[in-house]
Amino acid sequence: MLRLPSLAPGLRVGLYGGSFNPAHAGHRHVSRLALRRLALDRVWWLVSPGNPLKDRSHLPEAAARAAGARAVAADPRIAVTDFEAGLGEGRLGIRYTVDTLRWLTLRHPDVRFVWIMGADSLATFHRWKGFREIAARMPFAVIDRPGYTLKAMASPAARALASSRIDEGAATTLADRAPPAWVFLHGPRNGLSSTALRAGTIRS
Incomplete structure (x- = not known):
């Protein structure tokens, strides 16, 4: 049986998906920034079965990555779930965001x-399956990352969805807006990455 974090009508919930291989302080930084700037009640870390655009041959099981993510989250407003793995186990065939x-x-x-x-x-969003449906299904927020500001805003997806971008000063209204609607959030940036942590080139 699938178990989701608790939900109630009217809750403002941010969905932050990824492999979390491993989870690190950068993920927590993004989540806390989103909670504050978007006036969210909760953020869920969606630990994915694996990114279809990346090599998954050495990816640990979702349950193990979720356990590591819970240790890193360290915030009662952040819930970690690997329910996507359950959805994809031959029942509903969930593979994509x-x-x-x-x-x-x-x-x-x-x-x-x-x-x-x-x-x-955002820089590669146009390669995601159904990126236009994602944008039409719920509002989304893009958090700035070192080295990607200009590349993201010049990307095919950013250009295609330019008319639905809202001003950063209205970010607290994003959850109440009908999609498509999105915002690009600037602010303190965290350069940690799971790739670099796995390679041992930086420490968490």
């Missing part, structure tokens, strides 16, 4: 979900 968001919004239409991504993800 668009499938997950479709599943969640259909079952919880009274929750104000916001998708959260880093600027590095």
